[in-house]
Amino acid sequence: MKTLSLNIEYDYDFDIYGIVSPVKDYKLAWVLNNLFDLQLSRQKDLCYDLFGKDRLIISNYQYITDHTIIRLFRNKALVATTLKKPFLLPDIKEYDYVIQIAGAMQQLYPQEFINKILKTPLVQYVKKFDPLTLKFKENLLF
Structure with a gap:
């Protein structure tokens, strides 16, 4: 009997930023x-x-317009759990929050976006990540 396999390729057309705050x-x-x-x-x-x-x-905030979707997630689980890695993205567990940007706002220059966030004293560090390099990137698909 012939075995068939289903290969699905997802579109990771969004930017990911990790925030320490x-x-x-x-x-x-x-x-x-x-x-x-x-x-x-x-x-x-x-x-x-x-x-x-x-x-x-995981806590979830979002803003949706006709051309942009912006999501803010807390990277660590809200409730105590027995999991070894209680993170949305265990690859970047050092970061407290994750921002996902898809659409028109992606066109902003990443360094300008990061610099603007860093101007607030409540944020200690921001870094942009390539979603394709993250092992658990499927956690960001909805």
Whole structure:
């Protein structure tokens, strides 16, 4: 009998930024709203059931227009868990938050975007990542 396999190639057409900041997620969303004239709003938390053992619950903020989607995620799980790696993106566990930008706002110069975020004293460090280099990039597909 012939075996068929399904090969799916996803489109990772978005930018990823990691942010180091000790503030709460709602405070960072408020800062980003003021810096970039956005309206990031809290959405239903992301819930990943992993291997039937435990759940990974991640806070989720988003702003959607006709041409842009911006999402802010807390990288670490909201609820205590028994998972070894309770992160949305364990590849970049050193970062407290992840910003995902798709669409027209991607056209901004990344260094200008980073510099603008770093102007606020609430953010310690920002770095842009190539989604294709991340092992757990599928966690960002919705």
